Structure formats: C-alpha cells, structure tokens
Amino acid sequence: MSTTTQADTGPVWDWAAGHGPVTGALSATTGCLAVATTGAAAGMPPGWVLAVGAAGAIGHTVTSIRDRLAARTVGMRAASWLVGAGWTTWAMATGPLSWAALGSLATIGVGMGAAARATLLHEEARELEAIAAAERQVARELSAERRQIAAEWVDRIQRVCGVTVRVLAVEMWPTGTGFTIDAELPPGGITYDRIARESARLSADARLPHGCTATASQGIDQGRVLVDVTTVNVLAAEVTYPSDYGPLSLHSGIPWGLRTNADEIRAYLREQCALVVGPTGSGKTNMVHTILAGFARATDVLTWVIDLNAGSAGLPWVRPALDSSGQTADGMRPGVDWLAASHEEAALMLDAAVRIAKHRKMAYQDLMSKANTDLLPISDRIPQIMIVIDEGAEILASSDRESRKLAEKILEVIRIARAMGIRTVLTALGATGAVLGNLMIRREAKVRVALTGGETEGMDLGKQFPGSRGLRVDQAPYKGAGFMGTPESPAALFKSWRILPNQIRDIVAATSDRHPTLDATSAKAAGPDYARRWDHVRTAWMRDHAAPSATEQDRQQGHTDGLNLSALREERSADPLSEDELARKFREQIDAQFATASEPGHPTREPEQPPAPGLNLSALRNEDNAARQAALALLLAAGPEGTGASAIARALADEHGTTRQTVVGWLKAWTEDGTAVRVGTGTKARYVHRRHAPGASPEE
Structure with missing residues (x-):
C-alpha cells in the first residue's frame, strides 16, 4: 500500500540560510x-x-x-x-x-x-x-575626460564642418580603441551627412593614426548624429580566425570579420545576397575561406562553390574528406556540399538550384501556411543553399558564350530563389561599372565588402556603397582590410580574419557531423546531377593533379638502380653518332651489365650455356604489347559511351601495372591514327573506339 505525502502550505524553513x-x-x-x-x-x-x-x-x-x-x-x-x-x-x-x-x-x-x-x-x-562614493569617483574621472572630449569635438566639428552641435553623451568603447559621440544637430534642417562627408578632414584635424577614422552616421532621430572615432589602428595587425568552431545559424548571422572597435560584424543572408570585391593581393581569397568557414559551422546551411579557376577556392574544403578514390574518408563529410570547377559542372549545379527553388515553392505551401509566412522556414531539416561563386561578377560581365549561359542561370537563381532559401555570394576583382552595372546585383546583393589593400584602380567605393560618405581607399591600405556594409550596419572600415590552411582542415573535421543534409523534397528535385556529384568520374580532376609518389618522382627524374641511359645521352651530345652506331653502343652497354635474352626468332650467342638471370627486354616488350591490347579491348568494350584514361589505368593496374600517363600516350596515338575518337573537352573528355563513333558503319 503506497501513501502520498502532500506538502504543507505553511512557511518553509531554510536551514542553510544565515540568522537575521x-x-x-x-x-x-x-x-x-x-x-x-x-x-x-x-x-x-x-x-x-x-x-x-x-x-x-x-x-x-x-x-x-x-x-x-x-x-x-x-x-x-x-x-x-x-x-x-x-x-x-x-x-x-x-x-x-x-x-x-x-x-x-x-x-x-x-x-x-x-x-x-x-x-x-x-x-x-x-x-x-x-x-x-567609488562610483562618484569613477564618474568624476570619466566625466572630466568626457567633458574634455566633448568640448574638443564640438570645436572641431564647428571648425571643419561649420556646424555647431551639442554633445549629449560620450561612450567609451570597452575595447579601448575609440569612442562614440552622441550629438544634437542645430535647428535649420542640417542633417548628419553634412558631417559625414567631412570624415577625412575631421580625421586629419584630430591627428588620428593611419587606419583610424572619424565617421558620422544617423542618430536616434533625424536631429541627432553619432560620430564614431577610432583611436587605435586595428587594421594593420593580422588577426587569426577564432579557434572556437562552435555552431552558428543563418538566422543569428555569420561573422565575417572585425570592426575598428574590435566588435564582430555579421552577415545576415537569409534574404540577402552578398558581393565581395577585392583586387589581386587584397586578401579576397582568404576572405572567401572565411566565408566558407562560417557556412561550414552553420547547422542550417549547405554550401555550393563554383570556381572556374581549377576549383581552388573549394578544394581545401574538399580534399581533407576524400580518399584517393574520391570517397569520403572515415565517414568525414567535405566542408562544402558541391564543388564545380568547369562550365559544365557549374551549369549542372545552377540547373539543380533552379529546380529545387521551383519545387520548394509547390511542395512547402502547407508548411509556410502553417508558419504564417511567405518565406520558407529554414532549419537544419530544410537548409538554405548558399552558392559561393568566385569571380562570379566577372562571369556576369563576360561576353563569351559559355559564360553568358552561366550568367543567365546565376541571375535566374538570384531572381526566383530568395523566398525558397537559395542565395549567392559573388566575388569580383574590382568595383567597376561592368561589375556593378547589373540591376539585379545592385538590388539583391545588399551585403557588400570592398577589400582595398590600398589599391585605387577599379575601386569606386561610391558606386559600391551608394549614399555612404567619406570612404577612401587610403583609409584601409592593409591586406585583408577594407569596408563592409549591410542593411543592418552602414558601410565602415573592417578587418577580415586570417584563416590558415591547418585551420581549414580542423574546421572540416570539427564540423563534419554538423552539416545538414538536403531535404528529401529538394534532393528529389535536384535529381541525379546532385546525387552523383561525388562520383569517381566527376571528382577525378581533384586527384589528377596530386603530387606523384616518391617512386614515381624517382622514375621521372631518372633515379633508378638499373640501366643508366643518361650516359648515352651525354655521349651523343658530345659526339653525334649515327642511329646504327648509337644502337650498337646501346646493345654493348646492355650486354656489359646484363645477361640479356635473345631476340625472338634469333639464336642466342652462346647456345651451349643456359641463359643467365638478368634483364629480359623482350619480356618487357611483350608485356607492354599485352597491356596495350588489353587497353584497346577495354576501349572497344566501352561502346558509344566511351571511357577515359583514368578508368583504363585502374582496370589494368593490378594485372599489368600500367600508369595513367602510359594510357594517355596510347589514347593520343590512337586518336592520331584514327583508331579512337575524342569526344568532349576538359574533365568531360571521353575516348570512343572508331567502331562506335558517331557516323561509323557497322562493318568497321
């Protein structure tokens, strides 16, 4: 029999409390x-x-x-x-x-x-x-300093701008790098931009260090102005990316760097696209890696990268997670969800993005109705897709046919996919009219970054940040420094973090289990182009440029333990010989070092002696012929679809030890003599046997 004890409603004694x-x-x-x-x-x-x-x-x-x-x-x-x-x-x-x-x-x-x-x-x-009393003492000290600052800047603003303001408050920044003045403008319709456009003159009058500015912005109402004064140059020093790789969310903003007051500045990209401009040497590539780091840490973002420059922007985020066969190593997921390095792969990616956006509009109507919103609720179950396109603004301004096709697809994604959670981050080499002339980019890319690095050519800050006053390139002459503006904060100086290669590897490992997966509805719309994005054939280009092994390097450099043919090359260069004489000396050198086997069909020089163990060149020649014939058979068996050098080399590696370079040489020779036909270019190139080539007759 169980009993239930009910607590009394009277006072409860706290026996741990002290006596009153x-x-x-x-x-x-x-x-x-x-x-x-x-x-x-x-x-x-x-x-x-x-x-x-x-x-x-x-x-x-x-x-x-x-x-x-x-x-x-x-x-x-x-x-x-x-x-x-x-x-x-x-x-x-x-x-x-x-x-x-x-x-x-x-x-x-x-x-x-x-x-x-x-x-x-x-x-x-x-x-x-x-x-x-202590607070009054601190207040007296601060008040004296603030009164001095207020009086000094009232006089300075009057002298430089011709405006008499009344300072209401002076806020010292906790980082100790500057302060903010809250002032009231005089009557008569004077606005804050009267002071904002004199930023450079105010900074010079105040004798601020290089990299420090006095910038004015809107106050709490239109009759107030805020003047941010930086007194410590935080742009010159290199600031490493924070070692805290904790989770982030698209809704809480992705940190992209530091303001001059050492506060983080965040990009809110749920509805906005972004444009990052930076000339060569300004730190733009490092900024791209900083952006990718933030997306990798986010639990509700999938990152797709387009970089037609050999995929260099995305490769550091992919290679740590792939083994030699292109599969994920030990279950680790790449830091980016899809990487395109060619026009063909980029077209597949953008087409998939368009299909996802259109399908989401139909498939998630009930979900948006239940949430009472016209924006798709983004979460770890339905992630946002961020497409980072390195030098994408140049693609939009290019005139060649392939780039124009990609430009149309990029603009379509920007135009139709905002509500459905697909946004872009474009980079460019300069803030020029060709880059910023597109109305779609100016309207949608409200998050803008200009990494100047002191470069003045092609850096029209007034065009990139319309309405902002007093921005000058020489205010940020340091690598990784520039200006950043968002709908939430006006354009102002900032410093991008420096992210090191080992940090990229660490972030890929630390965030591997954090990446969301594409929701089933979107994956179905994306189709096989998305599902097979990591297929061996489509990622072969990521491994073709891998450094050769030590054995291959020795072979390429001629560091072998056997026959040294460099002696013949040196002898030939010193005293040119005829082909017959060269062949004779070659045979003499072989006979002197090895007990060679006889040529097929010819008697041995010493038939009475058993052949001594040594180098059998005819055996190598027979093996080479066998491998060549096996490769030709594989080419014929591939049919109209054809095959490539990597696939043939893998098939022959175990039995013949054939390398990809050897197969490439065979395919080139077969193409020249008409045995094979090359179809496609770049990573899409295939070789088809002439029997299966388009237009070939069945009898061939």
Whole structure:
C-alpha cells in the first residue's frame, strides 16, 4: 500500500540560510535557557559560563574589526555575548524557570533583536555609501575626460564642418580603441551627412593614426548624429580566425570579420545576397575561406562553390574528406556540399538550384501556411543553399558564350530563389561599372565588402556603397582590410580574419557531423546531377593533379638502380653518332651489365650455356604489347559511351601495372591514327573506339 505525502502550505524553513535579527535573538535566548537549565540540574559552576561568554565576545570583536564593520556593530555583538553569559550565570544560581528569570530573558531577546536590526541597517547604509562614493569617483574621472572630449569635438566639428552641435553623451568603447559621440544637430534642417562627408578632414584635424577614422552616421532621430572615432589602428595587425568552431545559424548571422572597435560584424543572408570585391593581393581569397568557414559551422546551411579557376577556392574544403578514390574518408563529410570547377559542372549545379527553388515553392505551401509566412522556414531539416561563386561578377560581365549561359542561370537563381532559401555570394576583382552595372546585383546583393589593400584602380567605393560618405581607399591600405556594409550596419572600415590552411582542415573535421543534409523534397528535385556529384568520374580532376609518389618522382627524374641511359645521352651530345652506331653502343652497354635474352626468332650467342638471370627486354616488350591490347579491348568494350584514361589505368593496374600517363600516350596515338575518337573537352573528355563513333558503319 503506497501513501502520498502532500506538502504543507505553511512557511518553509531554510536551514542553510544565515540568522537575521529575529532568528538570531531567538537562537541566543533559547540557547541561554537550555544551558542554564542543564547547568542548574547538573550542578555546573556558574563561573564557567562567564568565561565562555567573555571568550565569545573577544572572538567576535576580533572578526568584526577584521571585516571592517562599524563600531556600533562590534559593540552590539560583544554586548550580546556578555549579557547572555551574565543572565545564564545568574539563572543557574537562582533557578532558570522562575517568572523573573523567564521575563528578563524575554526582555534580553527583544533587545538583542532590535539592536541587531539597527546595526544591520547601519551596515547596509555604510556599504551602499561606499559603493556610491567609488562610483562618484569613477564618474568624476570619466566625466572630466568626457567633458574634455566633448568640448574638443564640438570645436572641431564647428571648425571643419561649420556646424555647431551639442554633445549629449560620450561612450567609451570597452575595447579601448575609440569612442562614440552622441550629438544634437542645430535647428535649420542640417542633417548628419553634412558631417559625414567631412570624415577625412575631421580625421586629419584630430591627428588620428593611419587606419583610424572619424565617421558620422544617423542618430536616434533625424536631429541627432553619432560620430564614431577610432583611436587605435586595428587594421594593420593580422588577426587569426577564432579557434572556437562552435555552431552558428543563418538566422543569428555569420561573422565575417572585425570592426575598428574590435566588435564582430555579421552577415545576415537569409534574404540577402552578398558581393565581395577585392583586387589581386587584397586578401579576397582568404576572405572567401572565411566565408566558407562560417557556412561550414552553420547547422542550417549547405554550401555550393563554383570556381572556374581549377576549383581552388573549394578544394581545401574538399580534399581533407576524400580518399584517393574520391570517397569520403572515415565517414568525414567535405566542408562544402558541391564543388564545380568547369562550365559544365557549374551549369549542372545552377540547373539543380533552379529546380529545387521551383519545387520548394509547390511542395512547402502547407508548411509556410502553417508558419504564417511567405518565406520558407529554414532549419537544419530544410537548409538554405548558399552558392559561393568566385569571380562570379566577372562571369556576369563576360561576353563569351559559355559564360553568358552561366550568367543567365546565376541571375535566374538570384531572381526566383530568395523566398525558397537559395542565395549567392559573388566575388569580383574590382568595383567597376561592368561589375556593378547589373540591376539585379545592385538590388539583391545588399551585403557588400570592398577589400582595398590600398589599391585605387577599379575601386569606386561610391558606386559600391551608394549614399555612404567619406570612404577612401587610403583609409584601409592593409591586406585583408577594407569596408563592409549591410542593411543592418552602414558601410565602415573592417578587418577580415586570417584563416590558415591547418585551420581549414580542423574546421572540416570539427564540423563534419554538423552539416545538414538536403531535404528529401529538394534532393528529389535536384535529381541525379546532385546525387552523383561525388562520383569517381566527376571528382577525378581533384586527384589528377596530386603530387606523384616518391617512386614515381624517382622514375621521372631518372633515379633508378638499373640501366643508366643518361650516359648515352651525354655521349651523343658530345659526339653525334649515327642511329646504327648509337644502337650498337646501346646493345654493348646492355650486354656489359646484363645477361640479356635473345631476340625472338634469333639464336642466342652462346647456345651451349643456359641463359643467365638478368634483364629480359623482350619480356618487357611483350608485356607492354599485352597491356596495350588489353587497353584497346577495354576501349572497344566501352561502346558509344566511351571511357577515359583514368578508368583504363585502374582496370589494368593490378594485372599489368600500367600508369595513367602510359594510357594517355596510347589514347593520343590512337586518336592520331584514327583508331579512337575524342569526344568532349576538359574533365568531360571521353575516348570512343572508331567502331562506335558517331557516323561509323557497322562493318568497321
């Protein structure tokens, strides 16, 4: 049988709490009564109680003085011990249970409680007064500094801008790198931009260090102005990407760098596209890696990268997760979800993005209706796709046919996919009219970055940040430094983090299990182009440029333990010989070092002796012919679809040890003599046997 205990509704005692005036007095008086009663019954000498009371008074006096309590508090505590000890001694001698003893004890208890309450209030008042005095001292010091700053800048703004302002507040930045002035503009319709356009003159008048500025922005209303003054140059130093690779969210913003006050600046890209401009040497590639790092850390973002310059922007984020066969190593996922390095692969990616956007509009109508929004709710279950296109602005401005096709697809993605969670980050080499002339880019790419690096050519900051005043390239002459503006914060100086290659590898490993997967609805719309993006054939280009092994390097450089043909080359260069003479010397060198086998169909030089073990060149020649014939058979078996050098080399590697370079040579020779036909270009190139080539007759 189980019972249920219900808590009482009365007061609950907190036995861990300290005594207050009431409970302290009650505890003291009941203790005295208990000691007096017990001592009287046991015949205890009353003098002992006086000794204990005196020791308690001395002890509390010492601790109170050490804690710097008021003299009133020290006296009250010592008196409480002595009065309590005196009553206990008297009660033990006369009887503690008489009405006189009990009444006097109650009076003592009330007195103790009242005295404790009074001293407690006095101590609280002393503590508050001490805090207030310290704050007043700090305020006086700060107020003096702020009054000096306010007076100085009122005079400076009047002298430089011809505007008389009234400073309402001066806020010192916690980082110690500057301050902000909140000022009221004079009547007469003067606006903040009257001061903003004189930023350079104000900075010069204030003798600010290079890399420091005085910039004006809108205040709390149109009659107020905020002047941010940077006093410490934070742009010159290289700031490494933070080592905290914790999770991020698209909705809380992705950090891209630091403002001059050392605060992080974040890009909010749920609805906005981004444009990053930077000439060669300005740190644009490093900025791209910083952006990819933020996307890799996000739990609701899938990153697709298009880089037609050999995929260099995305390869560092892919290679740590792929083994030699192109598959993920130990279950690790790449830092980017799709990488395109050719026009063909980029077209597949953009077509898939368009299909996803259109299908999401139909498939998620119920979800958006339930959420009462016209924007697709982005989460780790339905991630946003961020397409980073390195030098994508140049693709939009290019005139060649392939780039024009890609440009049309990029603009279509930007135009139709905002609500469905597909946005782009474009980079460009300069802020020119050709780059910024597209209305779609100017309208959608509201997050803008200009990495100047001191470069003045092709950096029209007024065109990239329309409406912003006082921005000059020479304010940010350092690598990785420039200007950044978002809909949430006006264009101003900032510094991009420096991200190192080992950090990229660490971020790929740390965030591998954090990447979301494309929702099933979107994956179905993306089709096989997306599902097979990591197929061996489509990622072969990522491995073809891998460094050769030590053995291959030795072979390429001629570092072998066998026959040294360099001697013949040197001899030939010193004394040109005829082909017959060269062949004769070649055979003599072989015969001198190896016991060679006879040529097929010819008798040996010494038939009476068994052939000595050594280098058999005819065997190598036969093996080479066998491998060549096997490769030709594979080419014929591939049919109209054809095959490539990598596929043939893998098929022959175990049995013949054939390398890809050898197969490439065979395919080139077969193409020249008409045995094979090359179809496609670049990574899409295939070789088809002439029997299966388009237009070939069945009899061939």
